[in-house]
Amino acid sequence: MSTSKTLLVLPLLLVVFFANAQMPTLKVQQAGTAEQKEAVKLKKLDIDVQITGNIATTVMTMTFHNNSNRILEGELTFPMPEGVSISRYALDINGKMREAVPVEKAKGTEVFESIERRRVDPGLLEKVEGNNFRTRIYPLPANGSRTIMVGYEEELSFNNANVLRYHLPLDYNQAIEKFTLKTTVFESVIKPELGEQPDGSFDLKANGNTYAGEINKTNYQPRTGLTINLPKRNNLPEVQMQKASSGYYFLVNVFPKMEYRNRKWANRIGLIWDVSLSGLQRNTDKEMALLDLIIKQKQNLTIQLGLVNNGFKNAGTFVISNGNWSALKDKLQNLVYDGGTNLGAIDAKSIQADEYLLFTDGLSTFGKNTIALNKPVHCINTALKADYSTLKYIALKTGGQFINLNSIAVNDAFNQLNQQNLQFLGIKNGNSIRQTYPSMKVNVNGHFSLAGIMSDFNTEFTLQFGFGNTVVAEQTVRLNATEHALSSIDVRRVWAQKKIAELDIQYEENKDDISVLSKQFGIVTRNTSLIVLENLDDYLRYDITPPVELQQDYNAVLKQRRVSLLEQKQDLINAAIAMTKELKTWWNTDFYHKGQEKKKERYPDPDQRVAGVEPIGDVTRTEVVKAAEMVVPPMPQAAAASRDKETNQLNEVVVIGYTAQRKSAVAAAVTTIRGNVSNALEGRLAGVQVNQNSALRMPPAPAPQQPAILIPEFKSDKDYMKHLAGSPDSAYQAYLKMRSKYISTPMFYFDVANWFYQQKDSVRALTILSNIADLDLENADLYKTLAYKLKQTGNYKDELFITQKVLQWRPMDAQSYRDYALALADNRQYQAALDNLYKVLTQSYNPQIADRDQGIEEIVISEMNNLITKYGNSISTKGIDKRLIQPLPVDVRVVLNWNKNDTDIDLWLTDPTGEKGFYGNSRTKIGGRISNDFTSGYGPEQFMIKKAIKGKYKIEVNYYGDRRINISGPTTVTAEIYTQYATGKQQRKVIVMPLVANQGKGNFVGEFNF
Incomplete structure (x- = not known):
C-alpha cells in the first residue's frame, strides 16, 4: 500500500524543541534526501503590530512554499506568553484568505481528520498542553504555496521604571524571500523608544500622536527581534471603552503607589527541581541567580533538595551557613535531565519544609499536575513552553507566589518573593459594573489593570488595595462614555481573555463556562479551536456556523439543505447485539478437529494446473490461487524436502501492496471458490501428493498442562x-x-x-x-x-x-x-x-x-x-x-x-x-x-x-x-x-x-x- 502524502520536518526540528525564542516554528519529520529536507520554506512573512495604550495586537501572515513534487502537511507551533491566547486564524482557500470560526476542540479534530481524508482544504488551530498553540495545514501542494494568518492581543505590563515593553522575537534560521514588518503606536504623547530592532533602518516616525515604522526586505534573514519601550506619561488612570449590545466593555489601568512589607523566609526550605527532559529548555542561569539572591538574603538556612521527573527522590539536605551554598550549587549544576514529568509524584513526607521553591515549567506529562504539599509553594518558571495555569493554581492553593522569569528581571522576581506585596483586594461602590477581572487577590507592582462591563452610561467606583485583608489604599475610577473616546482596540476580547485566564486556573470546574466564552469571542482555549473549511456544504454537514462571508448563503439554505447534508452520527449497539448472536452461534458450533471421521481418498489430478479457478470480477486467476494457497496445510515433510526452494515457500506467498478494496475483493474471491481451490490443492501439485487429512491426523507433540x-x-x-x-x-x-x-x-x-x-x-x-x-x-x-x-x-x-x-x-x-x-x-x-x-x-x-x-x-x-x-x-x-x-x-x-x-x-x-x-x-x-x-x-x-x-x-x-x-x-x-x-x-x-x-x-x- 503506497502512502499518498508525507509530512516533512524541516531542519527546524531541534530548534523547535530547544528554541530560546518565542516564535512560530514549522515542525517536521526528518525526510530522506537533502532535497526533501529543504522542501518547505517560509517564502513570505508579513507582520503587522498595532499598540494602543497597553494593548498590542500582532497579526502574522506566513506563506510556506513546497518545493517538492509531493503533497505535504504542515504543523506549525506557537508558544504564547502568559495570559495571551490566539484569537484570529485564517487560511487561503482558492486564493482568498478565509477567517476561521470557533468549534469545540474534539469536534474540530474529528472534522479536520474527516475532511482531510477527502483531500480537500481544512485548517485547524488548537491549544495544546500549557500555553502552546498548534495549527495543522493540509495540503501543502506539490510545487505550490499555502498562506496562513494568525493574530493575538497581548496586554503589556509596566516594569518598575513605569515603562511598557513590547517584544517580538524574530530569530529565524533561514532567509525569507519577502519580509515585511509594519508597526504603529497610537495615542502616545511621548515617542516610543526602540530597545532592539531587526534592521538598522527601522524607526518610528511621528504623525501627530501616532508613531509608525515599516521595513520591506527581500531574501532577508532576521536575527534580532523588535522591542518597543513606551514610557508612561503620568499616574492618571487610563481608560479604554467599547460599545456593546447593552452597556460598554471597559479596560482601566491604574498606578497605585508602590508599597511592600518585608517578609521573613523560613529556616527550612524545600527546593524541588524539575529534572525531566523538558528541563533542558529552562533558563537555569536565571534560576540559579534567583536562588543565589534568596540564600544571600537569608544567610543561614537548611535546604532539602527534591528532584522530580517521572518519579521523585530526596537528593539530600544542605545546611547553609553565612550564605555559602557551593555544595548545593555544584549539585544543581551537575544534574542530569532525563524522563517525563510527574508533579503528582512529589512526596511531602520525604521532603518536609516550612515553604517550598518549585522550579518547573508546570507541564506534567507523565502524571497528574497536582501536588500534595500543604505549605506555601513558590512556583518559578523560565521555560517558553509552560503550563501557567497549573503553576498559578499550585501557588494560589498553597499560599505561595508564581514567578514568571520570562516576563520580569531576576531582581524584580526576588523583590516579589522577598516581600509581602501590595495586593488588589476588591471593588467598593461598584453597583453599575459587573463581571470584573481579575476578581481575586493579585499582586500589584505599581500597575493594575481591570476589565469589566459597565451597565450605565457613566459610573464611578473605588479600587481597594492592601495587605492580607487590610485596606491601605484606595483609588477612584470614573467611567463616562462621552468623556472617554471609544477605543480602536477590541476591548471586549481583552475582557474575555482576562476572564478565561482566571477561570482556567481551575479548568475542570470552569470548562463549560470557558467553552461558551471562547466560542462567543473566537478565542482558542483548552477546549475550543478555530477551524477553516473549504466550502459551504462542509459547514452545513458538520453543523458549524461559517465566517461572515458565507453566512448569508448559509442562512439561505439552512432549512432546505441542512437536514439532507447534516452528518448523521450513530452508535454500535445494534451491530453489537447482532455480533453477540453470531459469536454465540460460533461458540456453540462443534468444529471437526480431531480427525475421527474418515474422508474418501482423493486422487491426484493429472493436470498440474489448479482446476476450477477462474477470474472473478477484476481479481485475476493468479491472485486467487496465491491467496487460496495460504489456507492449505503444508505438504508432508518428506515430500516437501524434495521440492526446490521456491516450492517450499509456497505457503508463505501473500497478497501484498493491495488497497483495502483490493484486499476485500481477493478475500471475497477466495471465499467463493475456497472449496474448489482447497480440493484441487489436496490433489497433485507439481507432482507431489498432498492429503489434507493426513496433516490433521499427525500426532501432536505432548502439551503441558499450562500452555x-x-x-x-x-x-x-x-x-x-x-x-x-x-x-x-x-x-x-x-x-x-x-x-x-x-x-x-x-x-x-x-x-x-x-x-x-x-x-x-x-x-x-x-x-x-x-x-x-x-x-x-x-x-x-x-x-x-x-x-x-x-x-x-x-x-x-x-x-x-x-x-x-x-x-x-x-x-x-x-x-x-x-x-x-x-x-x-x-x-x-x-x-x-x-x-x-x-x-x-x-x-x-x-x-x-x-x-x-x-x-x-x-x-x-x-x-x-x-x-x-x-x-x-x-x-x-x-x-x-x-x-x-x-x-x-x-x-x-x-x-x-x-x-x-x-x-x-x-x-x-x-x-x-x-x-x-x-x-x-x-x-x-x-x-x-x-x-x-x-x-x-x-x-x-x-x-x-x-x-x-x-x-x-x-x-x-x-x-x-x-x-x-x-x-x-x-x-x-x-x-x-x-x-x-x-x-x-x-x-x-x-x-x-x-x-x-x-x-x-x-x-x-x-x-x-x-
Missing part, C-alpha cells in the same frame, strides 16, 4: 544500540552521551529503554521510556506507544494516566475508551472498566469513524463478557443491555492493536495443521475466527478458537503501511496473547514492537504450544 507462551525479545538493530554494552551504569552514560543526536527521536528512547528492561534495570528503563511523553504536546500516537509498553512491563498506574490523556484528547475514537477501559481493568477497577467498554458501543460516531471501526464490537463483546464472567459478583451489569451478555470462554485469544490512525495491519495465526487464519481466511477448519479486517484506524484485530487442538500456534503481523504524517516514529504494535481466556485459568503475555513493512513476509510476534 507455554513464547514471545521473542525485541532487539533493535539501530546503530545507537551498538554503544550499549557492559554494566547498566556504563550503558546509561553511553546513552546520555548519544542522546543529543537523537533528542527528538521517539524510537531512540523506546529502544534504549527496552535494552534496560532486558537488563532488569526497570527504574532506569522507565525513566528513559517516559521521555517520550516530553517530546511533543498532545501527541496521541506517542502516548499510545507509551501505554502499550507500560502495560507490557506492569506499570499499570502509569498506563492508566496515559490512556486517560489519550481519551481526553481523542474522545471521538472508540479505541480511546477501550484502551482506557483495559487500563482500568489492569488497575483492578473492574466496574469502571466494564462501564467504559460499554461506552465504546453506546458513543455516537460520525459515519467515517463508524465505517473505519466496523467490527470493533466483536472484540469489545469478548472483553465485556470476560469481566462479567470473572468478576460478576463484584460488578453490576444493571446498565448493560442483557442481549450482550454471553459467556465466551476460549482456549486461545490473540488481540492486536497499533498506535497510528490510517494504518493497515493484519493479524496472521497459523495453527498446528498449517492453516493460516488471516483477512482472506477468517474462519479456519478447526474453528479459528479472525475478526473484521481493519484497513485504517487503530484496529484492533482478534483471533479466537474455542477448543484448540494440540500443537504449535504461530502468530505474525503483516504491516501494509500507514498514511500518518506526524513525528511519532514507526508504527508500534502490541499483541496480547491469552490462553484459556475467561476460563479462570487465563494467562496473558504482551509484546510491543515497532514495525516496518516486510514485503508481505510478516513480522513474527510469538508462538505457543497448546
Whole structure:
C-alpha cells in the first residue's frame, strides 16, 4: 500500500524543541534526501503590530512554499506568553484568505481528520498542553504555496521604571524571500523608544500622536527581534471603552503607589527541581541567580533538595551557613535531565519544609499536575513552553507566589518573593459594573489593570488595595462614555481573555463556562479551536456556523439543505447485539478437529494446473490461487524436502501492496471458490501428493498442562544500540552521551529503554521510556506507544494516566475508551472498566469513524463478557443491555492493536495443521475466527478458537503501511496473547514492537504450544 502524502520536518526540528525564542516554528519529520529536507520554506512573512495604550495586537501572515513534487502537511507551533491566547486564524482557500470560526476542540479534530481524508482544504488551530498553540495545514501542494494568518492581543505590563515593553522575537534560521514588518503606536504623547530592532533602518516616525515604522526586505534573514519601550506619561488612570449590545466593555489601568512589607523566609526550605527532559529548555542561569539572591538574603538556612521527573527522590539536605551554598550549587549544576514529568509524584513526607521553591515549567506529562504539599509553594518558571495555569493554581492553593522569569528581571522576581506585596483586594461602590477581572487577590507592582462591563452610561467606583485583608489604599475610577473616546482596540476580547485566564486556573470546574466564552469571542482555549473549511456544504454537514462571508448563503439554505447534508452520527449497539448472536452461534458450533471421521481418498489430478479457478470480477486467476494457497496445510515433510526452494515457500506467498478494496475483493474471491481451490490443492501439485487429512491426523507433540507462551525479545538493530554494552551504569552514560543526536527521536528512547528492561534495570528503563511523553504536546500516537509498553512491563498506574490523556484528547475514537477501559481493568477497577467498554458501543460516531471501526464490537463483546464472567459478583451489569451478555470462554485469544490512525495491519495465526487464519481466511477448519479486517484506524484485530487442538500456534503481523504524517516514529504494535481466556485459568503475555513493512513476509510476534 503506497502512502499518498508525507509530512516533512524541516531542519527546524531541534530548534523547535530547544528554541530560546518565542516564535512560530514549522515542525517536521526528518525526510530522506537533502532535497526533501529543504522542501518547505517560509517564502513570505508579513507582520503587522498595532499598540494602543497597553494593548498590542500582532497579526502574522506566513506563506510556506513546497518545493517538492509531493503533497505535504504542515504543523506549525506557537508558544504564547502568559495570559495571551490566539484569537484570529485564517487560511487561503482558492486564493482568498478565509477567517476561521470557533468549534469545540474534539469536534474540530474529528472534522479536520474527516475532511482531510477527502483531500480537500481544512485548517485547524488548537491549544495544546500549557500555553502552546498548534495549527495543522493540509495540503501543502506539490510545487505550490499555502498562506496562513494568525493574530493575538497581548496586554503589556509596566516594569518598575513605569515603562511598557513590547517584544517580538524574530530569530529565524533561514532567509525569507519577502519580509515585511509594519508597526504603529497610537495615542502616545511621548515617542516610543526602540530597545532592539531587526534592521538598522527601522524607526518610528511621528504623525501627530501616532508613531509608525515599516521595513520591506527581500531574501532577508532576521536575527534580532523588535522591542518597543513606551514610557508612561503620568499616574492618571487610563481608560479604554467599547460599545456593546447593552452597556460598554471597559479596560482601566491604574498606578497605585508602590508599597511592600518585608517578609521573613523560613529556616527550612524545600527546593524541588524539575529534572525531566523538558528541563533542558529552562533558563537555569536565571534560576540559579534567583536562588543565589534568596540564600544571600537569608544567610543561614537548611535546604532539602527534591528532584522530580517521572518519579521523585530526596537528593539530600544542605545546611547553609553565612550564605555559602557551593555544595548545593555544584549539585544543581551537575544534574542530569532525563524522563517525563510527574508533579503528582512529589512526596511531602520525604521532603518536609516550612515553604517550598518549585522550579518547573508546570507541564506534567507523565502524571497528574497536582501536588500534595500543604505549605506555601513558590512556583518559578523560565521555560517558553509552560503550563501557567497549573503553576498559578499550585501557588494560589498553597499560599505561595508564581514567578514568571520570562516576563520580569531576576531582581524584580526576588523583590516579589522577598516581600509581602501590595495586593488588589476588591471593588467598593461598584453597583453599575459587573463581571470584573481579575476578581481575586493579585499582586500589584505599581500597575493594575481591570476589565469589566459597565451597565450605565457613566459610573464611578473605588479600587481597594492592601495587605492580607487590610485596606491601605484606595483609588477612584470614573467611567463616562462621552468623556472617554471609544477605543480602536477590541476591548471586549481583552475582557474575555482576562476572564478565561482566571477561570482556567481551575479548568475542570470552569470548562463549560470557558467553552461558551471562547466560542462567543473566537478565542482558542483548552477546549475550543478555530477551524477553516473549504466550502459551504462542509459547514452545513458538520453543523458549524461559517465566517461572515458565507453566512448569508448559509442562512439561505439552512432549512432546505441542512437536514439532507447534516452528518448523521450513530452508535454500535445494534451491530453489537447482532455480533453477540453470531459469536454465540460460533461458540456453540462443534468444529471437526480431531480427525475421527474418515474422508474418501482423493486422487491426484493429472493436470498440474489448479482446476476450477477462474477470474472473478477484476481479481485475476493468479491472485486467487496465491491467496487460496495460504489456507492449505503444508505438504508432508518428506515430500516437501524434495521440492526446490521456491516450492517450499509456497505457503508463505501473500497478497501484498493491495488497497483495502483490493484486499476485500481477493478475500471475497477466495471465499467463493475456497472449496474448489482447497480440493484441487489436496490433489497433485507439481507432482507431489498432498492429503489434507493426513496433516490433521499427525500426532501432536505432548502439551503441558499450562500452555507455554513464547514471545521473542525485541532487539533493535539501530546503530545507537551498538554503544550499549557492559554494566547498566556504563550503558546509561553511553546513552546520555548519544542522546543529543537523537533528542527528538521517539524510537531512540523506546529502544534504549527496552535494552534496560532486558537488563532488569526497570527504574532506569522507565525513566528513559517516559521521555517520550516530553517530546511533543498532545501527541496521541506517542502516548499510545507509551501505554502499550507500560502495560507490557506492569506499570499499570502509569498506563492508566496515559490512556486517560489519550481519551481526553481523542474522545471521538472508540479505541480511546477501550484502551482506557483495559487500563482500568489492569488497575483492578473492574466496574469502571466494564462501564467504559460499554461506552465504546453506546458513543455516537460520525459515519467515517463508524465505517473505519466496523467490527470493533466483536472484540469489545469478548472483553465485556470476560469481566462479567470473572468478576460478576463484584460488578453490576444493571446498565448493560442483557442481549450482550454471553459467556465466551476460549482456549486461545490473540488481540492486536497499533498506535497510528490510517494504518493497515493484519493479524496472521497459523495453527498446528498449517492453516493460516488471516483477512482472506477468517474462519479456519478447526474453528479459528479472525475478526473484521481493519484497513485504517487503530484496529484492533482478534483471533479466537474455542477448543484448540494440540500443537504449535504461530502468530505474525503483516504491516501494509500507514498514511500518518506526524513525528511519532514507526508504527508500534502490541499483541496480547491469552490462553484459556475467561476460563479462570487465563494467562496473558504482551509484546510491543515497532514495525516496518516486510514485503508481505510478516513480522513474527510469538508462538505457543497448546
